[in-house]
Structures are given as structure tokens and as C-alpha cells.
Amino acid sequence: MNTDTFDPAEDRVGAAVAEYLEARDSGHPLSVADWLARYPDLAAELREFLDDGAAAGLRVFRGRVREPDLTTDERVLGEYELLERIGGNMGTVYRARQLNLPREVAVKVLLRAGTGDRARFRTEAEAMARLRHPNIVRILEVSRGGGTPFFTMDWYPGGTLADRAEFARQPRRAAVVVEKIAGAVHHAHRHGLLHRDLKPANVLLDDKGEPVVADFGLAVPLDRTAETDRRVAGTPAYMAPEQLNGEFTVATDVFGVGAILYELLTGRPPAYGPTLAVVLDRVRLAAPVPPDQLNPRIDPDLSAICMKCLAKEPGDRYATAADIAADLERFRLALPPLARPLGPLGRASRLLREARAAGDFRALAPGLVGQAALVLGTNVGVFALLCAGASEVWVWVALFTPNVSLFVLLARERWCARERYNPARFHLWSIWVGQTTACAAVMIGSRLAAGADLSRGIEAGYIGGAGLNALAFVVMGSLFAGRQYLLGLAWAGTAVVMGVFPYAAPLIYAGLIAACCLLTGFQLSALREDRA
Structure with missing residues (x-):
């Protein structure tokens, strides 16, 4: 599969030369005058071929020059005696002896007759001649004039x-x-x-x-x-x-x-x-x-x-x-x-370090740091209000104040970034809104199920909210940032601990939700500006 395959229809000079040499090899040579008359627009190129003394010893079939017979005088090309065929891509490479110097060289000969092939062959030689590196083959000489195109290289006896x-x-x-x-x-x-x-x-x-x-x-x-x-x-x-x-x-x-x-x-x-x-x-x-x-x-x-x-x-x-x-x-x-x-620990570490879509929400960083202080204060307040037997109205005010604040924060972010919202970004925004809404619904449902026991209802709501948070943070780990997986695990463990110590549920929840807001805010702040 090589782009250098020859097609006579694409190269009229090559086709004309092939016609001339095939006729000569068949024993019925063409008249030069008649041959040139067939291709008046190519006369200059064809006369150049006829003037090519070196080409006289080579034979062409369908536009491709046949390889020289190394047992005859065809083996001599200019100042070089071709000794052995080595291989080649666009041309054929021979091990050769330089006649005017006592050394062996590699000679690459173009065995195609087209002008396009000649141009590409010379481009190869010129490109290699520009490269000076101990591990790149060195060009010694490039043929000139209208003869058979070839160039010589250092001979490397070690094969390939x-x-x-x-x-x-x-x-x-x-x-x-x-x-x-x-x-x-x-x-x-x-x-x-x-x-x-x-x-x-x-x-x-x-x-x-x-x-x-x-x-x-x-x-x-x-x-x-x-x-x-x-x-x-x-x-x-x-x-x-x-x-x-x-x-x-x-x-x-x-x-x-x-x-x-x-x-x-x-x-x-x-x-x-x-x-x-x-x-x-x-x-x-x-x-x-x-x-x-x-x-x-x-x-x-x-x-x-x-x-x-x-x-x-x-x-x-x-x-x-x-x-x-x-x-x-x-x-x-x-x-x-x-x-x-990476081993298992390395893969886990990389998973947790990945930021994914977090850079899209970098503008939330200051708001989340402020939200950390708010949720810590209000949830500690809920614990204090329950211990003091305060009015249930104040308990609900303390519970929903951080929710309202988070909704405002997310709505502001959604509005400010409305022109560059992509599906993945909207997915994350929906998870946050859905998580907050679900936690509020669980809290209300738990309170209604507890009847007259306010404390029991609120404590059950906290435990349910912790379970919902575990699910939400794991989902966000796959979309937002890998560190959210750890927070999801923390929430799952917290739900169990709250079940053992239900009276302390508001305090435990306060500490973890504040830590989540604070850590996420700091992570967003640390992201480079170009991730935003």
C-alpha cells in the first residue's frame, strides 16, 4: 500500500518512454522522428531521454525501468559499479563500488521513467541531505543532469x-x-x-x-x-x-x-x-x-x-x-x-485526582466557602433549638435557610453561564438541585411520620438526607470531580453513625456538610483559570 505506484495514464512522459523502449526491446524499434511527432508537446522531455546515455543500458516495461543486469556492462552507472541489489522503496538500492575512490557505497537508483517520479526522487535526496545526525543515513552525492537519477549514501554492512x-x-x-x-x-x-x-x-x-x-x-x-x-x-x-x-x-x-x-x-x-x-x-x-x-x-x-x-x-x-x-x-x-x-492504588489515586467538569463551576468557589459557614451555623442551631425545646417554626427556619441559600447560589450560576451551558454541565446542575430538593422532601416526610415527636422526626430526616447525599456525591464523582467519591463514602458511613447516635445527627450532619462545601470550594479555587 504505497502511493508511489506508477500509472501511465497519469504520466504521459513515462508512457511515451515506455512505448519507445518496449518497441526497442521487442526487436521492432520506432523511428525517433515518428515517435517524437506523436508527442509534439513533450518533445523537449523526450529528447532529454534520448540524450541520456546511461538510460541506454536500462530497459522499461509499462513505465518502470527494468533492473540492470549486473553480469553485463549495465552494472556500471557513472563512477559506480553496482555489485548487489539490496532493496528499496521508491527506487532500488544497490551495494556498489566507487570506481574513483577505494570504498563501497550504497546507490539508490530511480527505476521509473516519469517526470513526477524524478521530482519526488530528487525531493527525497534533498530532504536527506539537509539532515545531519549520526543515526540518519548520510548522502554523499546526488546525480545531476538528464541521466538516470540516483544518489549515493554511506554503506552500512550490518543489514537492517x-x-x-x-x-x-x-x-x-x-x-x-x-x-x-x-x-x-x-x-x-x-x-x-x-x-x-x-x-x-x-x-x-x-x-x-x-x-x-x-x-x-x-x-x-x-x-x-x-x-x-x-x-x-x-x-x-x-x-x-x-x-x-x-x-x-x-x-x-x-x-x-x-x-x-x-x-x-x-x-x-x-x-x-x-x-x-x-x-x-x-x-x-x-x-x-x-x-x-x-x-x-x-x-x-x-x-x-x-x-x-x-x-x-x-x-x-x-x-x-x-x-x-x-x-x-x-x-x-x-x-x-x-x-x-498504574497498579490498583495508582489507578485509584488518578481517579480521585481527576477534575472532570469541575472547572466549569469555578465561579461557585467563593459561594461554597460562604455556604460552609452558613450550613455549619444553621445545623448547629437546629441541634440547640431541639435541645432547648424551642418552637418548631424556628427549627424549620434553621433547616431551610441553607437550602434557600444554595438554590440562590445555583440559580445565579445558571443564569450567569446560560450562554455556555452544555448537557453535561446542566446534568450536574440538575443533580445539585435534585439532591437539595430530595433532602428537603425526606425531612418533611420524616417529620410527618413521627407525629408529635419533633426530635425523632428531624433526626430521621437527617439520616435519610445523609443517605441521599451519599448517592448524589458518588454520581457527582463520575461527572464533577473524582474526590466526590470519597465524600460519597463519607456520607454513607455517616448515615450509619447517625443511626447509632440519632440525637447527635444535626451536629454530625453540620460538620460533614460544611466540610463538603469547604473542600469543594477550595478545590474549585485551586483550579487553573484555563479550566474555567
Whole structure:
């Protein structure tokens, strides 16, 4: 699945050259004059091809130049003798001997005849030439003129990472190698280049085993990714999900670095399957099996780093390739990486720290702090009034004063934020209003059920209110802020304690409801302004 497949209908020059060379290879060469007359608007480009001495030794079939026969004179290309075919993406790579210098080099030759292919090939060479990094392949020479396009690179005798299986037995060594690859990829990003096809086969190894990122044949400038046609580019088994939609960002290469690490650790690519259809489905939908579940030698921290790179959502991955390198360095130094998997206590701690929608209600902070003082005073007052045998009217005044105050506070917040209310925010507002209303209804019902015993009715109302508060705060924990879960548990325990000491219910309720208001108010005050 590669955007560089050639279509003669899309490149008239390539089709014309293919026609000419096919006729020549079939033993019935075309007359040059007649051939040029068929394409008068392409005459300049076609004459350039005819003047290309190096092209005479190459043969074309359907727009693609056939590979040279290395047993004949075709093996000589300029100052280079092609010795062995190595591989390649947009072009074919050969191990070669430089004839005017005693050294071996790698030569990448464009075996396509179209002018568009030539332009992309030269763009690749120029992009690689701009990069100066010890872990990125070094360009030595780029061909000029109208001959067969090629460029030369340093020769790396160690093969590619795809040829090495020992890393699965040496996961810490794999981490060191990928740390260097991540640094190289970040260097390319800093210089405005996105690779788009990171995989073990595109990472070479020098004679010391150091990795060198190569094959920038699908690379595009970072500042022009939005302008790039939205065709699928890359190798399916190593693709990020967004690549299937033709979308490419830094996060795409972050996924590619993770894909390299995954294969080194497990011996297989992230999207593994018997057919292309299965592979593409897994790219879209299935998260890879964590490496430490496939290979018991792998440390869970290293597995977590790998899985963070391979997150389906780009925003869940590392922000940059440099962040991958930094986390791998922390792993190498036996420090806890940022991607360390959380245990039960860690997950619970994170759950309680989450603020969720709390930032939407930051304006309530001062009112809730004031409300804490009010509910503490009025509920202590209820206890005092009951002990003193005061008129029931005053007891109800003390009970409902904080409710009225809270309704006013919530109504003011609802009015001030009316233009930016979303469904989740309205849901929380409704929970608070419903909780307050339900507590009032329970208090009234308990009092009516108690008959002439005022104290018993009010105490039962407090116990029922505490149970309702437990339910409301747990619900708010999932929507408002994680700390509300703890308050919900506190209310559940308080309801039980009130049942044991009913006479102290107003005081117990006063202390906890004041603490809830105060803690929530302080939490809202502590939130950053940008969460509001």
C-alpha cells in the first residue's frame, strides 16, 4: 500500500518512454522522428531521454525501468559499479563500488521513467541531505543532469533491523537502539520532515551495530502535510490508524517508532495477520497485544512505553519523538518512566485526582466557602433549638435557610453561564438541585411520620438526607470531580453513625456538610483559570 505506484495514464512522459523502449526491446524499434511527432508537446522531455546515455543500458516495461543486469556492462552507472541489489522503496538500492575512490557505497537508483517520479526522487535526496545526525543515513552525492537519477549514501554492512532476531532476547538492548532511533526521528521533525514509513526494514545497522534511519522515499514536509494528497502511504502492518485516512502528523511517526520497538521486542509487527484485510482491520480497530504478554523477558515499564506509542488515538501517544527517547532513557537509568502502568492504588489515586467538569463551576468557589459557614451555623442551631425545646417554626427556619441559600447560589450560576451551558454541565446542575430538593422532601416526610415527636422526626430526616447525599456525591464523582467519591463514602458511613447516635445527627450532619462545601470550594479555587 504505497502511493508511489506508477500509472501511465497519469504520466504521459513515462508512457511515451515506455512505448519507445518496449518497441526497442521487442526487436521492432520506432523511428525517433515518428515517435517524437506523436508527442509534439513533450518533445523537449523526450529528447532529454534520448540524450541520456546511461538510460541506454536500462530497459522499461509499462513505465518502470527494468533492473540492470549486473553480469553485463549495465552494472556500471557513472563512477559506480553496482555489485548487489539490496532493496528499496521508491527506487532500488544497490551495494556498489566507487570506481574513483577505494570504498563501497550504497546507490539508490530511480527505476521509473516519469517526470513526477524524478521530482519526488530528487525531493527525497534533498530532504536527506539537509539532515545531519549520526543515526540518519548520510548522502554523499546526488546525480545531476538528464541521466538516470540516483544518489549515493554511506554503506552500512550490518543489514537492517528486520534481519535481526536477537533483540527479542535482549529487550534492554532493543530499548537502547530505539532510543537512538527516536532521537533521529525527532531531528528530522525539527528540520520539518515527516518520514511516514518507519519500520525495521528502513533502519540500517553500521559495523558497530548502531541504528541509522534510512529510506525517506515517502517523506513529506511537516508544514505541508495538509496540502499533501490524502492517499494512503506506508506499510500496512506498521501503520497508525490515521494513515488509512491519508492523515499524517508527528504522532504518525511516533506510532512508527513504537512499531519498530514492538517488532524488536515481540518478533512481529503491531498489526499482525494472515491476510491484508485482517491486517487493515487490526490497524483500524484492534490494539496490539502488550509486548510483556508475548515475551516474559520484557519489563512492564518497557511494554508500557511501547503501548503508549501505539495508542489508537494520536493524542494519547507521546507528543514528540523526543519524549519517547526521554522515557526510554529513564527506563535505561532504572527510573520510573512516564508511561509506567498504574497498579490498583495508582489507578485509584488518578481517579480521585481527576477534575472532570469541575472547572466549569469555578465561579461557585467563593459561594461554597460562604455556604460552609452558613450550613455549619444553621445545623448547629437546629441541634440547640431541639435541645432547648424551642418552637418548631424556628427549627424549620434553621433547616431551610441553607437550602434557600444554595438554590440562590445555583440559580445565579445558571443564569450567569446560560450562554455556555452544555448537557453535561446542566446534568450536574440538575443533580445539585435534585439532591437539595430530595433532602428537603425526606425531612418533611420524616417529620410527618413521627407525629408529635419533633426530635425523632428531624433526626430521621437527617439520616435519610445523609443517605441521599451519599448517592448524589458518588454520581457527582463520575461527572464533577473524582474526590466526590470519597465524600460519597463519607456520607454513607455517616448515615450509619447517625443511626447509632440519632440525637447527635444535626451536629454530625453540620460538620460533614460544611466540610463538603469547604473542600469543594477550595478545590474549585485551586483550579487553573484555563479550566474555567
